[in-house]
Amino acid sequence: MRKYMVDLAFVTDSLDLNEVIEGLKQHLETTLEASVLINIRGGGVKQLSEQGYKVYRARTTGQTCAMVGDGHVSKITEDETVEV
Numbered sequence: 001m002r003k004y005m006v007d008l009a010f011v012t013d014s015l016d017l018n019e020v021i022e023g024l025k026q027h028l029e030t031t032l033e034a035s036v037l038i039n040i041r042g043g044g045v046k047q048l049s050e051q052g053y054k055v056y057r058a059r060t061t062g063q064t065c066a067m068v069g070d071g072h073v074s075k076i077t078e079d080e081t082v083e084v
Contacts, residue, residue: 011056017042 010020021040028038048056058064065071 009060011048011053017045 021042025038025040028036028040032038054065054070057068
């Protein structure tokens, strides 16, 4: 016997996790052999800040702020030099 594990993460504003779990379970029960044991459980919810979301997106999907175009826009338009 072998145990195969899959890790899923959904990033969105709201999600009915129980509905997703039930849908996945139903799909797998109809797709896989009857002898396969299926255990799906929720892993919790983590609130991401805007910066946290951008870091997560870059690390998991490779989509950086520069690629997507949602990076920080500086309000300084000119190079300021200070004379000493």
